[in-house]
Amino acid sequence: MGNRMMLTFGQKIRELRKAKALGQRAVAAEVGINFTYLSKIENDKVDFAAFPSEETIRRLAKVLDADVDQLLLMAEKIPDRIRRRVLERPEAFRLIAELDDKSLDRLVETIRVS
Known part of the structure; x- marks a missing residue:
């Protein structure tokens, strides 16, 4: 936006x-x-x-x-698909939630590239 x-x-x-x-x-x-x-x-x-x-x-x-x-x-x-994934993998989402914006942007770029 x-x-x-x-x-x-x-x-x-x-x-x-x-x-x-x-x-x-x-x-x-x-x-x-x-x-x-x-x-x-x-x-x-x-x-x-x-x-x-x-x-x-x-x-x-x-x-x-x-x-x-x-x-x-x-x-x-929270869309169901996302909620289900968070409940399946809370530790992964806890780590993601603790990232600052810059680190999160880098992670998103890495995921998009792969």
Whole structure:
């Protein structure tokens, strides 16, 4: 993203919806949620208890042609595939979590190259 301001989850949903030139009602109908709820999501007006479920986020990603992992992470939900791996190999992820950004960047480059 560079130095572009980090979008909130709601802002990202609105941006994706507008990029596809879809109205809130159309998206909400396809996702199976109320359009007033979608409006609240887009305006970051949903509290933790009412926050969209992983399933709703997956449906939003599908309707909006978005990267589901990116949306889940923006919503501070860890995608299942990643969560499972962390639980299988906690020691590896503990080491990764302790790396500073520079070391982590080097590790990522090494992994990409191999």
